[in-house]
Amino acid sequence: xRYLPLTDTDREDMLARIGISDIDxxxxxxxxxxxLKAPVELPRAKGELExxxxxxxxxxxxxxxxxxxxxxxxxxxxxxVPATVDHLIQRSEFLxxxxxxxxxxxxxxxxxxxxxxxxxxxxxxxEVANASMYDGSTxxxxxxxxxxxxxxxxxxxxSGGLHPHYAEVIRTLSHMANDEVVSLKPxxxxxxxxxxxxxxxxxxxxxxxxxxxxxxxxxKPIAEKAHAHGALLxxxxxxxxxxxxxxxxxxxxxxxxxxxxxxxxxxxxxxxxYVGLFAAKSKYIRQMPGRLCGETIDSTGxxxxxxxxxxxxxxxxxxxxxxxxxxxxxxxxLAFTIxxxxxxxxxxxxxxxxxxxxxxxxxDLLAGVEGVKVLNDSFFNEFxxxxxxxxxxxxxxxxxxxxxAGVPVSRLLPGAGLDDLLIIAxxxxxxxxxxxxxxxxxxxxx
Amino acid sequence: MxxxxxxxxxxxxxxxxxxxxxxxxxxxxQIEPLIFEIGHHEATGVDxxxxxxxxxxxxxxxxxxxxxxxxxxxxxxxxxxxxxxQKNYGxxxxxxxxxxxxxxxxxxxxxxxxxxxxxxxxxxxxxxSTVPGALDxxxxxxxxxxxxxxxxxxxLSPKAGAHGEACGxxxxxxxxxxxxxxATRNVVxxxxxxxxxxPATAALIGFSVKAVPARPDGTVAVEDVKALLGPDIAAIxxxxxxxxxxxxxxxxxxxAAMHEAGAxxxxxxxxxxxxxxxxxxxxxxxxxxxxxxxxxxxTPHGGGGPGAGPVVLSERLAPFxxxxxxxxxxxxxHLIESRGEAPAGNQPFGRMTAFHGQMGMYVRALAYMLSHGxxxxxxxxxxxxxxxxxxxxxxxxxxxxxxxxxxxxxxxxFDDEWLKGSGVATLDFAKAxxxxxxxxxxxxxxxxxxxxxxxxxTESESKAALDLFIATLRDLAMAAKGNDxxxxxxxxxxxxxxxxxxxxxxxxxxxKWEKPAPAKAAE
Numbered sequence: 001x002r003y004l005p006l007t008d009t010d011r012e013d014m015l016a017r018i019g020i021s022d023i024d025x026x027x028x029x030x031x032x033x034x035x036l037k038a039p040v041e042l043p044r045a046k047g048e049l050e051x052x053x054x055x056x057x058x059x060x061x062x063x064x065x066x067x068x069x070x071x072x073x074x075x076x077x078x079x080x081v082p083a084t085v086d087h088l089i090q091r092s093e094f095l096x097x098x099x100x101x102x103x104x105x106x107x108x109x110x111x112x113x114x115x116x117x118x119x120x121x122x123x124x125x126x127e128v129a130n131a132s133m134y135d136g137s138t139x140x141x142x143x144x145x146x147x148x149x150x151x152x153x154x155x156x157x158x159s160g161g162l163h164p165h166y167a168e169v170i171r172t173l174s175h176m177a178n179d180e181v182v183s184l185k186p187x188x189x190x191x192x193x194x195x196x197x198x199x200x201x202x203x204x205x206x207x208x209x210x211x212x213x214x215x216x217x218x219x220k221p222i223a224e225k226a227h228a229h230g231a232l233l234x235x236x237x238x239x240x241x242x243x244x245x246x247x248x249x250x251x252x253x254x255x256x257x258x259x260x261x262x263x264x265x266x267x268x269x270x271x272x273x274y275v276g277l278f279a280a281k282s283k284y285i286r287q288m289p290g291r292l293c294g295e296t297i298d299s300t301g302x303x304x305x306x307x308x309x310x311x312x313x314x315x316x317x318x319x320x321x322x323x324x325x326x327x328x329x330x331x332x333x334l335a336f337t338i339x340x341x342x343x344x345x346x347x348x349x350x351x352x353x354x355x356x357x358x359x360x361x362x363x364d365l366l367a368g369v370e371g372v373k374v375l376n377d378s379f380f381n382e383f384x385x386x387x388x389x390x391x392x393x394x395x396x397x398x399x400x401x402x403x404x405a406g407v408p409v410s411r412l413l414p415g416a417g418l419d420d421l422l423i424i425a426x427x428x429x430x431x432x433x434x435x436x437x438x439x440x441x442x443x444x445x446x
Numbered sequence: 447m448x449x450x451x452x453x454x455x456x457x458x459x460x461x462x463x464x465x466x467x468x469x470x471x472x473x474x475x476q477i478e479p480l481i482f483e484i485g486h487h488e489a490t491g492v493d494x495x496x497x498x499x500x501x502x503x504x505x506x507x508x509x510x511x512x513x514x515x516x517x518x519x520x521x522x523x524x525x526x527x528x529x530x531x532q533k534n535y536g537x538x539x540x541x542x543x544x545x546x547x548x549x550x551x552x553x554x555x556x557x558x559x560x561x562x563x564x565x566x567x568x569x570x571x572x573x574x575s576t577v578p579g580a581l582d583x584x585x586x587x588x589x590x591x592x593x594x595x596x597x598x599x600x601x602l603s604p605k606a607g608a609h610g611e612a613c614g615x616x617x618x619x620x621x622x623x624x625x626x627x628x629a630t631r632n633v634v635x636x637x638x639x640x641x642x643x644x645p646a647t648a649a650l651i652g653f654s655v656k657a658v659p660a661r662p663d664g665t666v667a668v669e670d671v672k673a674l675l676g677p678d679i680a681a682i683x684x685x686x687x688x689x690x691x692x693x694x695x696x697x698x699x700x701x702a703a704m705h706e707a708g709a710x711x712x713x714x715x716x717x718x719x720x721x722x723x724x725x726x727x728x729x730x731x732x733x734x735x736x737x738x739x740x741x742x743x744x745t746p747h748g749g750g751g752p753g754a755g756p757v758v759l760s761e762r763l764a765p766f767x768x769x770x771x772x773x774x775x776x777x778x779x780h781l782i783e784s785r786g787e788a789p790a791g792n793q794p795f796g797r798m799t800a801f802h803g804q805m806g807m808y809v810r811a812l813a814y815m816l817s818h819g820x821x822x823x824x825x826x827x828x829x830x831x832x833x834x835x836x837x838x839x840x841x842x843x844x845x846x847x848x849x850x851x852x853x854x855x856x857x858x859x860f861d862d863e864w865l866k867g868s869g870v871a872t873l874d875f876a877k878a879x880x881x882x883x884x885x886x887x888x889x890x891x892x893x894x895x896x897x898x899x900x901x902x903x904t905e906s907e908s909k910a911a912l913d914l915f916i917a918t919l920r921d922l923a924m925a926a927k928g929n930d931x932x933x934x935x936x937x938x939x940x941x942x943x944x945x946x947x948x949x950x951x952x953x954x955x956x957x958k959w960e961k962p963a964p965a966k967a968a969e
Contacts, residue, residue, distance in 0.1 A: 001818065001821075001822040001825060001826075002817075003551055003553060003817070003818070003822075003826070003905075003906065004822070004825060004826060004829055004905055004906075005906065005907065005908035005909075005911075006829050006832070006833075006905075006908065006909060007909075010908075010909040011829075011832060013909070014832055014833075014836045014909060015832070017836060017839050017840075018832075018835050018836060018838075018839045019839070023828045023831070023832060025853070026831050026832070026835055026853045026854075026855075027693070027721075027724060027725075027831070027853075028853060029692065029693035029694070029695045029852055029853065030693055030721075030724070030725050031695070031697065031698045031730070034698070034725050034726075034729050034730060035724060035725055036723065036724055036725060036726065036824075039723055039819075039820035039821050039823075039824050040593050040594060040723055040726075040820050040823075040824075041593060041820070042590060042593055042594070042815075042819065042820040042823075043816070043819055043820065044819040044820060044821050044822075045817065045818055045819035045821055045822040046816050046817055046819060048555050048817070050816075051555060051559070051813055051816045051817050052555070052558075052559070054816060055559045055562065055565075055583075055809065055812070055813060055816070056559075056562060057579075058564070058565075058579040058580075058582050058583050058586075059559075059562035059563070059564025059565050059579055060564055060579065061564065061577075061578045061579030061582070062564040062565070062568050062576065062577045062578070062579040062580055063568070063572070063576035063577070064563035064564055064567040064568060065567045065568065065569055065572070066563060066567050067563070070569075072569045072571055072572050074571055075570075075571070075800055075801070076569055076570055076571070076801065078567075078569065082491070082492060082520075084491070084520055084523060084524060086561075088524070088527045088528070088531075089748075090557060091527075091528070091531045092531075092536050092537075092538035092539065093531040093532065093533075093534035093535070093536045093538070093539065094531050094534060094536070094748070094749055095536065095538075095552065095557075095746045095748060096536035096537035096538045096539075096542075096549075096552050096746055096747065097534045097535060097536040097537075097747065097748070097749045098542070098544055098547055098549060098747045098749070098750065098885075099747070099749070099750035099751075100749065100750065101544075102535075102876070102880065102885065102886055103943075103946050103948075104877070104880055104938050104941035104942070104943050104944070104945065104946065105533075105534065105535035105880055105885065105938075105941050105942070106533075106534055106535065106749070107530070107533035107534070107942055107943055108530035108531050108532070108533040108534035108749075109534055109749040109750070111478070111480070111530055111533070112527070112530055114480070114957075114958070114959070115480055115481050115482070115959070117957055117958050118480075118482065118958035118959045119515060121958050122513055122514040122515050123513065123515070128957050128958065129957075129958070131750075132751075134605035134606060134609060134751075134752070134799065135605065135799060135800060135801075136800065137799050137800035137801075138605060138609065138798070138799055145650075163800065165797060165799075165800040165801070166800060168796060168797040169796075169797050169798065169799060169800065171796065172616070172768070172795065172796025172797050172798070173650075175795075175796065176616050176619055176650075176651040176652055176795075177650065177651065177652045178652050209507075216504065216505060216507040218506075218507075243509075243513075244509070244513070245504060245508065245509055246504060246507045246508065246509050247507050247508070247509050247510070248509065260800075267561075267566040267567060267806070268566065268567055268568060268569045268570070269565070269566055269568075269804075269805045269806040270565065270568045270569070270570050270577065270580050270801070270802060270805035271570030271799075271800070271801025271802040271803065271805055272605065272752070272754075272799070272801060272802070272803055272804040272805055272806065272807075273605070273751070273752030273754075273804045273806050273807060285955065285957070291750065292955075292957055293957070294951040294952070294955050294956055294957050295951065295956040295957075296946055296947045296948065296950045296951035296956075297946070297947055297950065298943045298944040298945060298946050298947070299936070299944040299945050299946075299947070300944050302943060302944070304943045304946045305946075306946050306948050306951045308948065308951040308952050308955060308957075309952055309955060310952075311952075313642070314608070314641075314642035314643050314645075314646035315641075315642035315643075315891070316642065317642070317646070318642045318645040318646060318655075319645035319646060319648060319649035319654075319655045320649070321642065321646040321649075323646070323650070324608040324611065324612060324643050324646035324647040324649075324650050325606075325608055325609075326606065326607060326608045326641075326642075326643050327606040327607060327608070327738075327740065327747075327750060327751040327752070327753040328606070328750055328751045328752075329750075329751045329752045330747075330748045330749035330750035330751040330752070331746065331748030331749060331751065331752060332748075332751070332752055334748075334749065338523065338527055340515065341481050341485065341491070341516075341517065341518050341523050341526070342490070342491035342492050342517065342518065342520065342523050343490060343491070343492050343515075343517060344485065344486070344487065344488075344489050344490045344491070344515055344516055344517015344518065345487055345512065345513040345514065345515040345516075345517065346487065346488055346489070346490045346517055347490035347491070347492040347494060347517055348513065348515060349509075349513065350490075350494045350496065351492070351494055353496070353497060354494055354495075354497050356502065356503070356504065357497035357498075357500045358497075359503075360500050360501065360502070360503050361500065363503070376503070377503075377505065378503055378504060378505035378507060379503055380504065395573055396573055396575065399572075399573040399575060399576050400575075404569070404572050404573070404576065407571045411571060411783070412571075414784050414786055414787065415786060428494065
């Protein structure tokens with residue numbers, strides 16, 4: 001077995017040194033009859049070539065985003081990632097290191113975490129950011145719990161523009177913790193009256209912008225009303241590239257900002273691993289979940305970095321911790337921060353501009369297709385269209401033609417009566433040919 | 447000695463003198479500033495053409511002003527991150543005996559497989575007709591996990607160990623609610639030796655926590671559990687093998703006692719690596735157990751993630767598994783994404799995450815399992831246990847074993863009794879290991895012994911590497927017991943940085959880079 005260095009001779013010598021003759025003597029605490037004698041019923045060891053054949057065959061049955069005109073978004077986005085990123089994150093010292101509990105031999109990890117926290121704070125317009133959550137959805141769930149701790153209230157109000165899966169993650173957590181959730185109904189037109197939901201019993205209002213239908217939301221009035229009632233505004237995004245083009249939530253007085261960072265540096269991966277971004281006002285630091293990296297000095301006065309404020313965390317506070325999170329998204333953070341460093345604000349703003357330009361071009365083209373109506377007043381790189389046929393059927397027919405057209409709203413909200421809506425995303429990867437192919441196929445199908 | 451061109455061919459007389467460098471750099475170890483100190487707002491390492499003029503649809507939401515992010519050209523970025531990487535210790539650098547973390551070899555085949563476009567470049571919401579291979583992979587991973595654990599169901603979506611704990615405990619809570627006992631069964635038993643994530647998870651889900659005392663031999667006794675049982679007890683969260691590295695001898699009795707009292711047995715599977723192919727949690731009475739794919743099945747730790755924490759479930763809990771999950775009907779896999787689509791008899795408790803879990807980690811873990819096979823996985827567990835006990839045999843006469851009466855499983859626990867009077871603390875000993883080229887063991891965990899040192903070598907170490915490690919720890923132990931305290935208390939001396947002031951970091955938190963205030967003009 002190529003991964004196991006011990007030889008049979010080694011094993012015998014080692015057993016002798018321990019003073020036993022059979023390895024099973026070390027398993028003597030396993031209750032009688034529970035120790036397996038033979039290997040379990042699974043195939044035997046395989047060489048690299050064979051493993052590559054098996055997995056290659058499975059992978060080959062899937063349609064990769066790069067292989068087709070691709071317009072699928074709604075929480076995960078196809079972007080181009082520079083080759084440098086994937087090279088660097090595979091360096092052994094990054095890939096095979098652990099959570100930096102021994103900071104003297106983990107300054108590489110700690111410094112990039114510190115740089116990442118600074119980047120996320122700048123992007124969101126917030127004062128502090130943590131070292132990541134699993135993804136945008138779990139981060140949003142944690143943000144609600146944090147708001148409950150800050151306000152000592154237990155009722156969250158969720159906008160109808162919040163990604164339905166994010167809302168479900170919050171409802172699941174809240175149900176378990178016996179917290180209250182008010183979910184507004186799906187709000188395709190961004191016309192909901194969320195302000196009237198805010199009163200002195202509300203802990204937080206959760207609003208996504210761009211929302212799941214692509215609309216850009218005005219957060220400022222919601223923040224004002226929330227603050228007047230002692231509640232917090234949690235601003236959510238699923239497309240971090242939007243922050244290169246739109247007013248950041250921090251400038252609209254959001255208290256906690258949380259979102260999905262997958263778009264920068266990370267692949268689609270069929271849903272994970274991704275990287276949750278989490279930022280807040282600094283007065284709430286001690287209620288934040290997750291790891292925080294901070295600057296300090298060593299015994300000679302040289303600058304260095306450590307994990308800090310760990311009295312918030314599970315390994316110290318146990319059942320009084322702010323979260324149970326331990327492992328987070330270290331390597332996805334690294335991919336994010338490298339890609340963001342390569343972009344810089346110049347490249348990031350340009351990337352956002354190209355995304356928006358491509359989406360506008362597509363929306364303009366689709367507006368001319370009979371049976372398609374673009375619903376958004378404003379949008380960044382994603383918008384919703386109303387089709388004259390059920391969107392799921394249209395998507396399926398287009399998939400058979402080799403075009404991945406978007407996400408039917410019925411997939412996210414089955415039974416909500418929104419079967420004719422399709423969410424379409426367009427990023428820098430889309431070409432004029434891609435757009436022409438989508439338009440032509442829709443003309444044919446509708 | 448000089449050669450004919452006048453080039454010295456030997457070191458000079460002063461070769462051993464210490465010279466501070468002008469830069470502060472030490473050859474391969476370079477001081478690397480922050481990107482905010484070397485980057486520039488105009489610089490970029492990505493070429494993107496400006497789009498042709500178009501009419502913005504951002505409305506009043508367009509961003510104004512600077513973002514405040516520096517960029518670096520590609521060569522500068524490459525150098526920045528390579529230099530940072532050289533300040534890190536990884537498994538590929540050397541022995542990484544971090545107890546409870548299972549730092550085993552990360553095969554690069556697994557990285558290659560996870561990057562196949564058919565896995566890495568597929569969207570979680572693209573039509574399911576375009577991703578049959580992804581569902582195949584999830585089913586195959588599930589089959590392996592269920593077979594290895596002897597459990598009938600698995601929820602794949604949790605994103606890491608603690609997230610898996612939450613998932614398992616939510617399934618338990620849902621089952622209790624379904625029986626109409628939600629209001630009364632609200633206490634979870636957690637042994638004192640447990641990972642901090644266990645009590646934190648129980649509290650997250652609205653349970654209160656009651657501690658189970660540890661026996662003097664490092665195990666949990668069934669009488670102690672029984673003494674705490676009552677109609678208020680929802681579950682026990684027990685790690686097996688436990689955090690002292692011992693297989694809980696009364697685990698079957700504890701499981702039976704829980705079930706008899708109408709409660710559930712959550713097993714923390716962080717240490718599953720010791721028993722893969724040797725014992726099945728399903729045979730022991732476990733109701734739910736998370737599996738850290740990044741520990742047992744070798745998906746890279748990546749400096750703190752990403753992990754993956756699938757949870758295997760018993761027959762009693764399986765109907766409550768969260769969405770999404772793959773359901774096979776008439777031999778065809780379907781992805782169930784909402785509660786409404788769930789097949790009859792299922793009552794999913796909700797959703798853990800936006801999408802389908804850590805697909806990238808599923809691929810790596812399956813590549814590991816296919817490579818090892820049933821025989822290789824059994825051998826890996828045996829080697830992991832053998833290596834830990836070999837270290838124990840090599841150090842037991844110098845260091846103190848708090849629990850000598852049980853064999854160790856995949857990790858061996860020492861306490862600091864043997865350091866008494868030396869002036870050297872566990873932390874100092876750990877820092878001195880850094881100077882010797884090792885990553886320290888886990889220190890001060892578990893909490894049930896004083897000054898804990900938890901050593902987990904994993905199966906990835908050769909006998910020669912273990913012999914050298916044992917010899918080094920013996921040298922250090924002798925030095926600690928001798929009159930060489932300074933070597934330890936001021937360590938590390940040879941790391942990229944000296945010992946860091948963690949108190950200062952917490953008292954005056956600096957969590958991001960701030961532009962320095964402009965220097966005052968000379969008066």
